[in-house]
Amino acid sequence: MSTRLSRRDFIKLTGVTGTALLLVGCSGKASGKRTLFDQLQGVSFTDLPQIADAWHYQDGTLTLDLAKLPELASLGGAVRLEGDILPEPLLIVYGEDGQFYAFRNACTHAGRMIDPVAGTMTLTCCSISASTYDYQGNVLGGPAPEPLTSYPLALEGEQLIISLN
Numbered sequence: 532m533s534t535r536l537s538r539r540d541f542i543k544l545t546g547v548t549g550t551a552l553l554l555v556g557c558s559g560k561a562s563g564k565r566t567l568f569d570q571l572q573g574v575s576f577t578d579l580p581q582i583a584d585a586w587h588y589q590d591g592t593l594t595l596d597l598a599k600l601p602e603l604a605s606l607g608g609a610v611r612l613e614g615d616i617l618p619e620p621l622l623i624v625y626g627e628d629g630q631f632y633a634f635r636n637a638c639t640h641a642g643r644m645i646d647p648v649a650g651t652m653t654l655t656c657c658s659i660s661a662s663t664y665d666y667q668g669n670v671l672g673g674p675a676p677e678p679l680t681s682y683p684l685a686l687e688g689e690q691l692i693i694s695l696n
């Protein structure tokens with residue numbers, strides 16, 4: 532068996548590898564610092580839940596089992612929820628003020644996803660324009676024309692109940 536690569540194979544192999552390295556190297560998600568690549572691509576810094584059955588939705592009520600959501604165990608933590616079962620994508624934040632918040636996960640400028648910004652008690656969208664909001668959803672900066680949509684919630688033991696009606 533020959534170990535020689537054809538020129539075409541070499542270009543194909545190195546091209547794919549180079550692109551993969553470029554993509555990995557350009558995102559600041561691991562460091563928490565948003566890069567131009569992240570802004571262009573709309574990379575969310577907030578993860579989906581690690582445990583799939585940590586939440587359920589029925590008849591306008593979303594119930595989160597906080598015991599199954601380590602993402603919300605620390606102040607400033609957040610998780611995003613999405614899927615066909617939900618009427619819209621959501622961002623749930625355990626604010627640095629010790630309160631929980633639920634938002635429609637879409638910037639009011641052009642719909643990009645929202646992330647909390649550590650150490651500021653604010654949220655920002657993942658676009659280049661990076662509109663910012665406070666925990667009440669009010670616009671603090673950027674081109675967003677309206678506040679974020681937020682939802683009332685209640686904490687009942689280890690369950691966070693959010694009304695989407």
Ligand code: FES
Nearest residue numbers: 638640641656660
């Ligand atoms: S989508 Fe947020 S500022 Fe444009």
